[in-house]
Amino acid sequence: MPKAICLYMHVHQPWRVRQYSAFDTGVDHNYWGAGDGEILRKVADKSYFPTNTALIDMLNTYPEFRVSLSITGTFIEQCEYYLPELLESFKALVNAGRSPDGDQSKNRVEIVGETYYHSLAFFYSRPEFDRQVAQHAQKIEDVFGLRPTAFRNTELAYNNDLGKWADTHGYKAILAEGWDKVLGWRSPNFLYKPPGTERIKLLLKNYKLSDDMAFRFSNRSWAEYPLTSGKYAAWLDAEDAPLVNLFVDYETFGEHHWEDTGIFNFLKALPHEWLSRPEHTFMTVSEAADFYEVKDEVSMPHVVTWADTERDLSAWLGNRMQQESNHYIYAMEQHILETGDIHLIGDWRRLTTSDHAYYMSTKYWNDGDVHAYFSPKPSPFDAFMDYMNALRDVRFRLIKNHVKRG
Amino acid sequence: MKLLMLGWELPPYNSGGLGVASFNMAKALSKRGVDIQFVLPYKAKHHEAEKFFDVLPASNIPPLINENGDYVAMGAYSGTCSVCRSRSCKHAKSYVEGFIGATRRYADEVARLVTRRKLHPDVIHAHDWLTMEAGVRAKLISGSPLVVHVHATEFDRAGGHYGNPLIHEIEYQGLVMADRILAVSQLTKNIIVREYHIPADKIEVVHNSLDPGDLDDIVVDANDYLYAKELKKQGYTIVSPGGVRLTAQKGISYLLEAMALAMTKNPKLLLLVPSSGDQRNQIIEMAADLGISDRVIFLGFVRGSRQRELYQVTDIFVMPSISEPFGITALEAAHSHTALLLSKQSGVGEVLRNVMRFDYWDTRRLADEIVNISLSPGLSGELCDGAKREYLKFSWADVAEKLSHEYSKVMARAKRNAAKWVEFAAEGAAHA
Numbered sequence: 025m026p027k028a029i030c031l032y033m034h035v036h037q038p039w040r041v042r043q044y045s046a047f048d049t050g051v052d053h054n055y056w057g058a059g060d061g062e063i064l065r066k067v068a069d070k071s072y073f074p075t076n077t078a079l080i081d082m083l084n085t086y087p088e089f090r091v092s093l094s095i096t097g098t099f100i101e102q103c104e105y106y107l108p109e110l111l112e113s114f115k116a117l118v119n120a121g122r123s124p125d126g127d128q129s130k131n132r133v134e135i136v137g138e139t140y141y142h143s144l145a146f147f148y149s150r151p152e153f154d155r156q157v158a159q160h161a162q163k164i165e166d167v168f169g170l171r172p173t174a175f176r177n178t179e180l181a182y183n184n185d186l187g188k189w190a191d192t193h194g195y196k197a198i199l200a201e202g203w204d205k206v207l208g209w210r211s212p213n214f215l216y217k218p219p220g221t222e223r224i225k226l227l228l229k230n231y232k233l234s235d236d237m238a239f240r241f242s243n244r245s246w247a248e249y250p251l252t253s254g255k256y257a258a259w260l261d262a263e264d265a266p267l268v269n270l271f272v273d274y275e276t277f278g279e280h281h282w283e284d285t286g287i288f289n290f291l292k293a294l295p296h297e298w299l300s301r302p303e304h305t306f307m308t309v310s311e312a313a314d315f316y317e318v319k320d321e322v323s324m325p326h327v328v329t330w331a332d333t334e335r336d337l338s339a340w341l342g343n344r345m346q347q348e349s350n351h352y353i354y355a356m357e358q359h360i361l362e363t364g365d366i367h368l369i370g371d372w373r374r375l376t377t378s379d380h381a382y383y384m385s386t387k388y389w390n391d392g393d394v395h396a397y398f399s400p401k402p403s404p405f406d407a408f409m410d411y412m413n414a415l416r417d418v419r420f421r422l423i424k425n426h427v428k429r430g
Numbered sequence: 431m432k433l434l435m436l437g438w439e440l441p442p443y444n445s446g447g448l449g450v451a452s453f454n455m456a457k458a459l460s461k462r463g464v465d466i467q468f469v470l471p472y473k474a475k476h477h478e479a480e481k482f483f484d485v486l487p488a489s490n491i492p493p494l495i496n497e498n499g500d501y502v503a504m505g506a507y508s509g510t511c512s513v514c515r516s517r518s519c520k521h522a523k524s525y526v527e528g529f530i531g532a533t534r535r536y537a538d539e540v541a542r543l544v545t546r547r548k549l550h551p552d553v554i555h556a557h558d559w560l561t562m563e564a565g566v567r568a569k570l571i572s573g574s575p576l577v578v579h580v581h582a583t584e585f586d587r588a589g590g591h592y593g594n595p596l597i598h599e600i601e602y603q604g605l606v607m608a609d610r611i612l613a614v615s616q617l618t619k620n621i622i623v624r625e626y627h628i629p630a631d632k633i634e635v636v637h638n639s640l641d642p643g644d645l646d647d648i649v650v651d652a653n654d655y656l657y658a659k660e661l662k663k664q665g666y667t668i669v670s671p672g673g674v675r676l677t678a679q680k681g682i683s684y685l686l687e688a689m690a691l692a693m694t695k696n697p698k699l700l701l702l703v704p705s706s707g708d709q710r711n712q713i714i715e716m717a718a719d720l721g722i723s724d725r726v727i728f729l730g731f732v733r734g735s736r737q738r739e740l741y742q743v744t745d746i747f748v749m750p751s752i753s754e755p756f757g758i759t760a761l762e763a764a765h766s767h768t769a770l771l772l773s774k775q776s777g778v779g780e781v782l783r784n785v786m787r788f789d790y791w792d793t794r795r796l797a798d799e800i801v802n803i804s805l806s807p808g809l810s811g812e813l814c815d816g817a818k819r820e821y822l823k824f825s826w827a828d829v830a831e832k833l834s835h836e837y838s839k840v841m842a843r844a845k846r847n848a849a850k851w852v853e854f855a856a857e858g859a860a861h862a
Binding site: 045046047049343344345346347348349386389390402403404405406408409412413 | 691692695783784786787794795797798799801802805806807808809811812813816819820
């Protein structure tokens with residue numbers, strides 16, 4: 025039985041609401057600041073470009089190497105708007121793994137499906153969720169010529185309903201957190217079946233090994249510091265079961281850990297160390313779903329995410345500001361869509377991006393720990409204010425331009 | 431340890447927050463076992479204070495009473511003319527001169543006290559410019575190290591103007607002669623460094639606290655705010671700067687402008703303002719000019735239980751101060767479960783995180799914050815609950831701990847210096 029690493033990396037940038045006051049509402053309909061372009065360029069230089077170069081190198085050197093990505097629609101939009109050469113770089117990465125016979129299932133770079141806007145629509149509006157997933161699939165097809173066959177929800181927020189949804193929509197695989205409280209004695213290194221589904225397979229993140237790389241790698245007070253790819257490969261080999269799911273943010277490479285921590289050398293040396301044993305290999309998400317049988321059924325009635333120690337949505341929906349703003353945005357859905365006004369609908373959808381609610385989180389605000397949560401806003405209250413002012417402007421446009429009087 | 435504390439007033443004879451802060455500090459220090467002699471410029475019985483420390487009068491003068499019948503100890507020290515409300519007129523100047531005379535007399539009396547009683551405290555702790563000269567004199571006589579506590583500078587009181595040069599001079603002398611300076615906020619520390627050119631490492635920030643016992647929930651039966659409460663039932667949001675005096679320093683005119691702007695977005699806003707202080711007439715006129723008189727209620731003189739009830743009826747507390755060294759009223763407002771909007775020029779903003787900030791001159795920003803809070807139960811709820819959770823994060827006991835630490839640093843340095851002098855003198859004798 026081969027032993028595989030399934031490396032999956034998530035790429036996302038949101039459209040951030042600029043400082044937008046109640047006096048802009050009804051006057052200025054542009055909510056998006058120039059800061060997005062600067063952030064994109066900065067992260068691209070530190071992370072996206074060098075990581076893409078490293079991955080292309082690895083694909084060219086090791087025929088067994090595979091990688092899966094998820095790229096949000098808002099990220100692609102921002103590339104098109106601010107940095108087209110970055111999108112070309114991602115296309116080059118996908119092409120480096122493209123099967124010469126045109127069979128998508130043999131591609132060595134997979135793109136996983138998700139919502140276009142990195143939203144939490146699944147928990148608020150199923151029809152809107154469907155539309156955003158379809159919009160994302162269309163965009164991936166237009167840009168990369170691929171049709172997603174695996175699915176991940178925003179923040180890996182998963183429950184049994186999502187498993188069933190993905191099954192009925194024909195996906196082979198769906199990703200979730202391998203959380204101990206759900207798994208009990210079971211290992212995350214097998215495939216599982218969500219209850220009440222036919223074909224879909226559940227891949228669970230091995231969070232311990234993923235976080236060794238994503239969070240602890242450059243931590244000098246960590247007992248295992250420094251982490252070499254040889255040591256890491258040995259840990260991966262020691263896992264009891266055939267599939268190790270390493271799910272990380274793309275920015276792990278170059279942004280969370282800067283280049284001078286040695287993270288790129290670590291990444292580039294990993295295939296060499298891992299492939300030194302003949303039974304070792306890499307698989308994409310869909311490949312793993314095709315190859316391995318399910319071990320058991322795993323039920324997650326409650327939402328589990330890959331965030332925080334609680335693995336829940338409390339950083340997105342934990343306080344009243346977040347609940348209120350989410351309530352208002354989805355309450356408008358039907359009226360907004362009925363207008364057929366693509367600019368209005370586009371702005372409204374950008375406001376469904378979950379990052380806005382995240383900036384309103386007060387979870388760690390009281391600790392004063394600026395590193396716990398990244399936010400472009402001076403405080404969660406400012407984040408809420410800018411967002412609500414923008415949302416009121418959306419409502420203003422709706423009423424002014426589209427509500428028939430009389 | 432033995433501490434000589436020099437203050438201007440203590441409750442119940444206090445004219446403002448200085449008396450309350452220095453009382454709470456001394457009380458918390460005495461609970462840590464510090465032996466305190468607290469010297470005041472007037473003579474009166476302080477039942478509460480005398481439970482915790484010795485209160486020594488520097489004179490036989492009784493405390494003063496103002497036109498409202500309230501004790502003001504040795505008088506308010508705003509430096510503003512009581513006739514024309516100016517700070518630079520003939521009367522204001524002579525008033526300030528009179529005031530400076532009073533601080534000088536206090537200094538003489540403290541010097542006499544220290545000499546007569548042969549006081550050798552481990553540390554002398556002087557509060558604000560009023561007692562600085564006394565502190566310096568006590569230091570020179572006793573040889574004990576001097577700690578100067580800055581609750582406000584003349585720049586703060588002057589509200590953006592230069593203020594009185596004589597007072598600046600007294601402050602400067604005190605700051606230079608001090609062995610250690612305590613500032614009630616980083617903001618105040620920055621002013622001391624910038625305006626008085628004192629090295630930053632000589633200054634330690636010690637934020638004030640609040641004694642919740644002072645704020646025991648009162649039984650609300652007064653009819654003072656019936657109209658406001660009625661409008662509240664109609665969906666109005668009540669905004670107030672709390673029990674401030676209308677002086678330039680407090681920036682109330684900016685709040686008025688912001689209210690006028692905010693009312694264009696949400697008309698259901700009501701502003702409650704006390705109407706005492708030298709800007710009173712100007713503010714009343716301004717409300718009329720802005721066309722919002724109907725929704726601005728002037729409350730007269732607000733103190734004591736009327737003030738606490740004001741916080742209870744207030745939904746949004748605004749501190750638009752141009753220069754506020756600390757601003758303890760924000761903590762009182764937080765206790766009464768209000769949303770807090772603090773100017774970035776207010777020191778209390780350094781200890782609270784569940785608040786919104788604005789530059790005092792940025793009236794659009796302030797209006798924006800008022801509108802949003804008034805329209806959103808989510809935002810106002812998070813702000814109220816958050817501030818209520820954190821406003822007592824630092825107690826007076828924490829303040830006392832920090833003070834003790836500063837005292838021991840100063841005492842250790844004084845001992846080292848004394849040893850050096852002995853050495854130096856011995857060397858000199860050897861050469862002779």
